[in-house]
Amino acid sequence: MMDYFYLIPVALGLGLTALVAFMWSLKNGQYDDLDGAAERILHEQTDTPLRSGKR
Amino acid sequence: MSCCGSGADLAVFAPDAHASGAEVLLASRIVADGVRQTDLSVPTIHCGACIRTIEKALGGLAGVESARVNLSTRRATVRWRAGGAPPPFIEILRKVGFDAHLFDVEADRTDDTLSKLIRAVAVAGFAASNIMLLSVSIWSGAEAETRDLFHWLSAIIALPALAYSGRIFFLSAWQALRHRRTNMDVPISVGVLLAFGMSLYETVQHGPHAYFDAAISLLFFLLIGRTLDHTMRERARLAVSGLERLAARGALVVQADGTQVYLPVSEIQAGATIILAAGERVPVDATVIRGASELDVSLISGESVPTPARVGSVLRAGTLNLTGPLHIVAIATADNSFLGEMMRLMQAAEQGRAVYRRIADRAAGLYAPVIHLTAFLTFAGWLIVTGDIHRAVTIAVAVLIITCPCALGLAVPMVQVVAARRLFESGIMVKDGGALERLAEVDTVIFDKTGTLTPGVPRLAGSAGMDQEARAIAAAMASHSRHPYSRALVETAANQPPSRIVFDEVSERPGFGLEARRGAVIYRLGRPDWALAEGQAPRDASVVLSMNGDRLAGFRFEDRLRTDAATAVAELKRVGLPVQVVSGDRETAVRPIAGQLDIPYLAAVLPGGKSAHIAALETSGRRVLMIGDGLNDAPALAAAHASMAPGSAADVGRSAADLVFLRDSLSAVPQAIAIARRARRLVRQNLALAVAYNVVALPIAILGQVTPLLAAVAMSASSIVVVGNALRLNGRQMATKRPGADTRLPVTTSMEPVQ
Numbered sequence: 001m002m003d004y005f006y007l008i009p010v011a012l013g014l015g016l017t018a019l020v021a022f023m024w025s026l027k028n029g030q031y032d033d034l035d036g037a038a039e040r041i042l043h044e045q046t047d048t049p050l051r052s053g054k055r
Numbered sequence: 056m057s058c059c060g061s062g063a064d065l066a067v068f069a070p071d072a073h074a075s076g077a078e079v080l081l082a083s084r085i086v087a088d089g090v091r092q093t094d095l096s097v098p099t100i101h102c103g104a105c106i107r108t109i110e111k112a113l114g115g116l117a118g119v120e121s122a123r124v125n126l127s128t129r130r131a132t133v134r135w136r137a138g139g140a141p142p143p144f145i146e147i148l149r150k151v152g153f154d155a156h157l158f159d160v161e162a163d164r165t166d167d168t169l170s171k172l173i174r175a176v177a178v179a180g181f182a183a184s185n186i187m188l189l190s191v192s193i194w195s196g197a198e199a200e201t202r203d204l205f206h207w208l209s210a211i212i213a214l215p216a217l218a219y220s221g222r223i224f225f226l227s228a229w230q231a232l233r234h235r236r237t238n239m240d241v242p243i244s245v246g247v248l249l250a251f252g253m254s255l256y257e258t259v260q261h262g263p264h265a266y267f268d269a270a271i272s273l274l275f276f277l278l279i280g281r282t283l284d285h286t287m288r289e290r291a292r293l294a295v296s297g298l299e300r301l302a303a304r305g306a307l308v309v310q311a312d313g314t315q316v317y318l319p320v321s322e323i324q325a326g327a328t329i330i331l332a333a334g335e336r337v338p339v340d341a342t343v344i345r346g347a348s349e350l351d352v353s354l355i356s357g358e359s360v361p362t363p364a365r366v367g368s369v370l371r372a373g374t375l376n377l378t379g380p381l382h383i384v385a386i387a388t389a390d391n392s393f394l395g396e397m398m399r400l401m402q403a404a405e406q407g408r409a410v411y412r413r414i415a416d417r418a419a420g421l422y423a424p425v426i427h428l429t430a431f432l433t434f435a436g437w438l439i440v441t442g443d444i445h446r447a448v449t450i451a452v453a454v455l456i457i458t459c460p461c462a463l464g465l466a467v468p469m470v471q472v473v474a475a476r477r478l479f480e481s482g483i484m485v486k487d488g489g490a491l492e493r494l495a496e497v498d499t500v501i502f503d504k505t506g507t508l509t510p511g512v513p514r515l516a517g518s519a520g521m522d523q524e525a526r527a528i529a530a531a532m533a534s535h536s537r538h539p540y541s542r543a544l545v546e547t548a549a550n551q552p553p554s555r556i557v558f559d560e561v562s563e564r565p566g567f568g569l570e571a572r573r574g575a576v577i578y579r580l581g582r583p584d585w586a587l588a589e590g591q592a593p594r595d596a597s598v599v600l601s602m603n604g605d606r607l608a609g610f611r612f613e614d615r616l617r618t619d620a621a622t623a624v625a626e627l628k629r630v631g632l633p634v635q636v637v638s639g640d641r642e643t644a645v646r647p648i649a650g651q652l653d654i655p656y657l658a659a660v661l662p663g664g665k666s667a668h669i670a671a672l673e674t675s676g677r678r679v680l681m682i683g684d685g686l687n688d689a690p691a692l693a694a695a696h697a698s699m700a701p702g703s704a705a706d707v708g709r710s711a712a713d714l715v716f717l718r719d720s721l722s723a724v725p726q727a728i729a730i731a732r733r734a735r736r737l738v739r740q741n742l743a744l745a746v747a748y749n750v751v752a753l754p755i756a757i758l759g760q761v762t763p764l765l766a767a768v769a770m771s772a773s774s775i776v777v778v779g780n781a782l783r784l785n786g787r788q789m790a791t792k793r794p795g796a797d798t799r800l801p802v803t804t805s806m807e808p809v810q
Binding site: 011016018019022023033039040 | 103104124126177
């Protein structure tokens with residue numbers, strides 16, 4: 001029974017981290033141009049996401 | 056991945072991109088202090104190198120703060136410092152080899168729905184996977200103490216997920232109920248909420264069976280289906296909205312004090328004097344007060360031959376000024392112009408059309424009462440037999456959960472997503488799922504002529520054996536003009552080595568032709584009676600090239616059938632659909648086309664007549680598919696059961712049509728109908744599968760034998776079966792015709808001007 005005290009919070013915490021990371025990337029506009037991102041990696045010097053300012 | 060050339064097969068008959076600085080300013084918006092943003096649609100972007108070229112070219116302009124290309128939507132967003140004139144975006148892109156046009160931000164509603172759906176899917180997915188993990192240990196036979204703990208944990212995870220992700224269904228169900236209708240979301244919401252409520256009660260009572268996993272994974276599956284559906288429609292909508300706007304955005308108006316101001320169309324008053332350059336579209340209905348020109352009216356009335364405009368001529372809004380600048384006086388505001396009239400006809404046509412109920416909603420209308428009644432009868436039956444309220448409620452809720460239309464909710468959207476995707480790959484944009492269902496039901500097909508059966512663009516006829524040099528001279532002169540005949544001449548010379556002829560001066564005489572001077576030699580390209588000296592009778596040509604009044608060459612032009620028109624019509628007839636042509640053009644232009652295709656025709660039909668014709672067919676029980684491109688077709692498109700428009704259609708036609716095909720070939724029409732019909736068959740199979748599943752599962756549920764494990768397995772299995780069946784639409788290869796099989800049909804109509 002004692003195992004649950006850390007196993008379950010760890011499992012939920014990992015899941016929540018992934019969820020928050022996904023939400024953040026969505027809000028950050030990283031899915032706005034999937035085709036472009038695939039091409040840009042070959043051409044661009046920096047890889048920081050530019051804020052496209054859309055909405 | 057096919058990188059280069061993916062856009063090469065798109066139909067190209069857009070007139071040259073033309074946007075003055077004032078128009079750019081009008082279409083831009085302020086995004087920050089002193090910074091304006093302009094969105095450009097660049098349909099030919101296709102690879103990483105294009106991104107780099109465009110961003111470099113735009114970023115190098117003075118005044119540009121940043122330029123960013125979006126490859127997925129084929130758009131460029133430019134931010135520039137407001138204050139001065141806008142930098143020449145479109146010109147610089149043309150210079151580096153890309154055709155661009157302004158993109159209206161107003162037309163692009165912010166798409167919150169999609170990100171809302173994706174967030175809901177993410178939350179539901181997180182909750183479903185975690186609850187499922189906890190449930191597996193319960194199903195494996197956890198001790199009562201552990202089970203209670205896990206039930207509580209599941210409840211804590213499920214509640215926020217239900218509130219967040221379930222909202223989409225609950226709101227829609229509530230809307231439907233308030234209007235005394237049912238849709239698919241009503242049984243879904245009832246099932247999910249009851250399952251959650253009962254599970255919570257069980258948890259509090261330390262009961263053995265909780266259905267948190269079923270409730271949340273049901274939401275998860277349904278949200279996936281809904282999100283895919285939305286994404287597909289959104290892609291189609293974006294592709295259509297990225298097409299070039301054909302109506303005028305504004306016009307140069309002469310103020311009382313003589314200054315010229317660029318005003319948006321909606322602010323132009325009757326009586327205003329407008330300067331209309333060659334290549335611009337008439338913004339509002341107007342009369343000519345100065346100048347002479349020729350007008351391309353094909354998009355407005357369906358006539359394929361340019362009409363002359365002189366002082367006193369009345370111009371309809373939307374026609375394209377071809378050759379000479381005009382001064383015109385507005386005789387109506389935008390709302391009262393031809394376009395406004397078409398909008399009113401469209402609204403009238405739409406009101407006359409029977410409201411179409413989606414197949415899923417019709418199914419839900421039958422389904423919901425049946426399962427709700429069954430659940431109630433189960434409850435009553437168990438209550439009477441055992442007298443145990445708790446047990447009766449538990450079993451009734453289990454009935455609702457097991458019959459909750461998970462598969463039914465996926466049955467229709469999944470097929471439509473797959474079908475829309477296949478059509479998308481063929482360049483056919485489906486604007487909503489209901490359109491596919493309606494398209495499958497059509498039993499009559501009506502084509503417009505100009506712009507639909509024919510491209511509406513003249514081509515040079517019988518150029519074989521023509522003097523090469525004369526043709527080169529004609530092409531060199533024609534490159535100075537926007538007239539469709541000139542375009543055709545330039546086009547035929549495009550695959551020949553460019554001529555080195557340099558003229559000292561080229562001028563255009565609206566209504567007559569082009570005149571070029573080279574030293575002492577005067578070339579004329581245009582009407583025979585103008586180009587040739589007195590006494591030389593014009594022969595078989597509608598356009599003549601002359602040197603100092605002597606004939607060098609004659610040209611004839613014709614309107615051809617669109618690529619694959621004949622095979623498309625034959626294919627439609629083969630599957631048993633009667634085909635007709637209804638055109639606004641003259642009978643002499645329509646008859647040869649209809650004769651060649653061997654289909655009945657109606658010529659010289661007014662816009663109202665087209666929609667009336669369709670309404671008459673509809674009342675006689677026919678389901679009409681209308682295919683048209685012009686502004687005059689818009690009411691007919693709205694009146695028809697289903698409608699298609701080519702990508703080159705007028706803006707209003709494009710937004711009125713259910714489907715828009717972007718490629719040149721007319722084989723899009725039979726192909727779309729075939730896919731829609733197959734989709735309908737698969738939808739019916741899926742609905743039958745869902746019913747069959749219920750027939751098996753329902754008795755088990757009514758007898759009270761359903762455990763949470765059984766419910767989870769049954770629901771997932773039925774969903775997988777339905778999705779797998781939908782994917783069959785992808786698998787079997789359809790007999791696809793190679794486009795371009797009959798491009799060079801002998802049939803043509805001559806394009807001699809009416810005198």
